[in-house]
Amino acid sequence: MSQTTLTGSRIRETRLLAGVKQADLARQIGISATYLNLIEHNRRRIGGKLLTDIAGVLEVDPASLAEGAEAEVVAALREADLAMPQVEVELDRIDDFAARFPGWAALVTGQNRRVRDLEQMVENLTDRLAHDPALAASLHDVLTTATAIGSAAAILTETKEIETEWRDRFHRNIHEDSQRLASSSQALVRYLEDPGRPEGQVTSPEEELDAWLAEHDHHIAGLERSLPLTNELLFQEAPGLESAEAQVLGAAVFNRYRQDAAALPLTAFQRAAAEAKYDPVVLSDQFSVPVSQVLRRMATLPRDPGRPRIGLAVCDSAGGLTYRKPLGGFSMPRFGSGCPLWPLYQALSRPMTPIRTVIETAGRDPTRYLTYAMAEPVGVPRFDAPVVYEATMVILPRDLVPFPETDFQVIGTNCRVFPCPSCEARRATA
Amino acid sequence: MGKRVLLIEDEPNIIQAISFILSRDGWRVDTHADGATALDEIVRRAPDVVILDVMLPNRSGFDVLQDVRAHPEMQAVPVLMLTARGQTRDRELAERYGASQFMTKPFSNAEVLDTVRALSEV
Numbered sequence: 001m002s003q004t005t006l007t008g009s010r011i012r013e014t015r016l017l018a019g020v021k022q023a024d025l026a027r028q029i030g031i032s033a034t035y036l037n038l039i040e041h042n043r044r045r046i047g048g049k050l051l052t053d054i055a056g057v058l059e060v061d062p063a064s065l066a067e068g069a070e071a072e073v074v075a076a077l078r079e080a081d082l083a084m085p086q087v088e089v090e091l092d093r094i095d096d097f098a099a100r101f102p103g104w105a106a107l108v109t110g111q112n113r114r115v116r117d118l119e120q121m122v123e124n125l126t127d128r129l130a131h132d133p134a135l136a137a138s139l140h141d142v143l144t145t146a147t148a149i150g151s152a153a154a155i156l157t158e159t160k161e162i163e164t165e166w167r168d169r170f171h172r173n174i175h176e177d178s179q180r181l182a183s184s185s186q187a188l189v190r191y192l193e194d195p196g197r198p199e200g201q202v203t204s205p206e207e208e209l210d211a212w213l214a215e216h217d218h219h220i221a222g223l224e225r226s227l228p229l230t231n232e233l234l235f236q237e238a239p240g241l242e243s244a245e246a247q248v249l250g251a252a253v254f255n256r257y258r259q260d261a262a263a264l265p266l267t268a269f270q271r272a273a274a275e276a277k278y279d280p281v282v283l284s285d286q287f288s289v290p291v292s293q294v295l296r297r298m299a300t301l302p303r304d305p306g307r308p309r310i311g312l313a314v315c316d317s318a319g320g321l322t323y324r325k326p327l328g329g330f331s332m333p334r335f336g337s338g339c340p341l342w343p344l345y346q347a348l349s350r351p352m353t354p355i356r357t358v359i360e361t362a363g364r365d366p367t368r369y370l371t372y373a374m375a376e377p378v379g380v381p382r383f384d385a386p387v388v389y390e391a392t393m394v395i396l397p398r399d400l401v402p403f404p405e406t407d408f409q410v411i412g413t414n415c416r417v418f419p420c421p422s423c424e425a426r427r428a429t430a
Numbered sequence: 431m432g433k434r435v436l437l438i439e440d441e442p443n444i445i446q447a448i449s450f451i452l453s454r455d456g457w458r459v460d461t462h463a464d465g466a467t468a469l470d471e472i473v474r475r476a477p478d479v480v481i482l483d484v485m486l487p488n489r490s491g492f493d494v495l496q497d498v499r500a501h502p503e504m505q506a507v508p509v510l511m512l513t514a515r516g517q518t519r520d521r522e523l524a525e526r527y528g529a530s531q532f533m534t535k536p537f538s539n540a541e542v543l544d545t546v547r548a549l550s551e552v
Contacts, residue, residue: 140485143514144441147536151447154539159454166450173443 007051008042010065014058015040020305027308027397029053030328030367048075053328057305073098076109083112138188145181149174205245209253210324212240218312218325219302223257224266231255253323257300263289264297273298274307277400280372281354291354291374292392299325299394311369311395313344317388327395330361330369339412344393347373351389358398358408368398368408432456433550436477438468438494439512440487448481451539452546465489469497472504479549481542482529484513484520492523499528508549512537 015025026036029050038044046054048062055062074094081089090097098105152170156162222229222237231251235241241250264287276282280294287294299312311327319337326332338344343357355373360366373393381387435452439445440463449459462471465486472480472494480498484491491511499505511524514535524532530552531545 137485140514143535144444147514148441148443148447150536151444151451151539155447155450158539169446170450173446177443 007046007065008040008044011054011058012040014060014065018058020058023399024306025054025057027399028057028305030369030397032399045078046075048079051075073102073105073109076112077105080108080112083115135188135191138184138191141184142181142188145177145184149177149181152177205243205249208241208243208246209249212238212246212250213253213325215240217303219300220254220257221302223254223261228258228261256296260293260297260300263287263293266301269297270301270307273301278308278310278394278396279401280374280394290376291372292376292390295372295374295392295394296323308397308400313338313342313393313395315344315348315391317348317390319345319348322390327369328367330359330367330395341409341411342393343371343373343409344391347375347391347393348389351375351377351387356401358403359395359411360408362410362412366410370396370398370400370403372396432458433478434458434460434475435479435481435546436472436475437461437481438465438471438486438491439463439481439483440485441483447539448542451543455543455547457546463487465491465494468494469501469504472498472507473501476504477507479546480507480509481546482509482511484511484524492527495524495527495529508552510542510545510549 015022022036022040023033026033029036030053031050035044039046051065052062055065058065077094077098078091081087081091081094152173156167156170156174216238220234220238222234229237231247231254234254235247235250241247269283269287272283272286276286278298280291280298283294284291296312296314299310301307301310303309309327310325311330312323312325313321313332314323315321315337319340321332321338324332332338343355343359346357347353347355352375355371357371357373358368359371360368371393373391375389375391378388378390433456435457437445437448437452437459439448439461445461445463449461452459460471460475460477462468463486466488468482468486468489482491482494486494491513495509495511498507498509508530509528510531510533511529512533512535513520513524521532530549533541533545
């Protein structure tokens with residue numbers, strides 16, 4: 001019996017034993033129930049990631065869903081093939097290759113994983129160089145100081161007759177700027193290279209906060225109590241935000257979370273959200289709160305097998321992302337703004353109008369998601385000041401609401417990585 | 431009286447160097463270090479050329495440039511923008527907002543002098 005036959009059947013068998021409905025499993029892993037049905041009846045092969053996701057939901061070892069360890073290798077070889085479509089491989093002999101040459105197969109899959117990790121690292125670093133405000137300020141300092149030294153040195157060299165006072169002044173400036181340049185350069189190197197950090201990972205206060213929120217899955221139990229913890233107690237009870245700058249950023253997040261939790265108490269909200277199939281307009285009307293607040297609150301719901309995973313993106317009027325909760329295949333840039341085609345930005349162009357869109361992520365593993373987005377004013381509008389908007393978008397599994405299969409918008413992470421050079425919204429990059 | 435240049439830059443040693451080379455060339459050099467009040471200073475001084483750094487305290491050079499181009503009396507003044515970043519995006523923004531010329535740090539004294547002279551002839 002072929003590996004394909006066993007995999008689909010084993011998934012179905014395991015799912016039934018776990019008491020999980022097909023539609024529920026499909027929703028949790030972000031595919032349609034129709035597609036999952038094809039998989040379970042062995043009419044579709046699945047890649048390593050999807051198999052791993054299914055195993056995660058069913059709480060089993062991925063290898064148990066396939067026939068032997070070779071199935072994982074085959075899945076990984078398929079991923080390697082997808083990563084280099086310009087190379088033609090003998091796909092019909094993939095099982096044979098994995099079985100007869102396990103060492104070579106492991107080498108291919110290992111190198112593919114390494115390339116993928118390096119690509120992600122380059123993407124992170126490139127994003128950082130382009131958009132990290134702290135890094136930009138450091139580079140500006142270094143270049144400005146170098147400019148001052150160069151100008152002063154040129155004056156001393158090229159000016160035939162220079163007053164003593166000016167000569168002394170420029171000598172002094174060169175001395176001061178040389179010391180400052182050395183100090184700035186050392187600070188920059190320290191910022192970029194910390195021997196304690198994993199390779200390619202640099203930590204800014206924003207990254208520190210993102211990591212803390214990710215560790216808590218954006219659900220802060222200490223703020224769900226009838227007497228929510230103060231920020232100071234939160235920092236003590238749930239350590240991880242070490243730098244003062246990260247704690248300042250964290251305090252702003254906690255303050256807003258506290259307000260949202262008070263307006264939308266957890267028990268009542270999570271029940272109502274499930275009944276309303278996570279429709280934010282229905283929930284906004286039910287609880288008499290802004291749609292944006294409903295969207296933010298949805299993303300803070302605790303993880304539960306019966307509840308879909310929910311991602312969140314918030315941006316300011318300039319389009320810069322101010323809050324990120326990535327979801328599965330929907331990644332968000334660390335710095336700067338996201339792809340202009342995100343419904344988040346469409347909402348900015350249509351403030352106070354709820355937007356519902358199905359998106360499909362471009363790239364290696366296209367995946368479809370349902371999104372809700374809304375832009376609402378920040379603070380109280382005034383006659384003598386422009387209105388400033390904030391846009392909020394949640395990302396949900398595709399199948400929560402029926403949509404025509406052809407009705408979706410292809411989006412990317414941002415212009416730097418979106419593989420569509422003809423996109424009219426594409427921003428030119430340096 | 432020589433032509434007037436207003437240098438809007440917050441780095442003291444760069445101010446001294448540029449002031450020295452321009453004054454030696456016969457320019458009257460005024461300086462200002464704050465982005466928030468830069469437009470007021472440009473209007474008050476009415477220089478022949480403005481040298482404007484992008485990274486200023488309290489208001490960016492790009493915002494100041496937009497203010498200048500929107501001002502009825504100063505919108506035609508030549509503006510040389512200075513930046514340390516030198517990315518394509520900064521150059522595009524400078525052009526979009528109406529900079530007459532764009533120069534990235536580190537620059538040479540001769541380059542600054544030649545550019546300011548050329549802008550004053552416009």
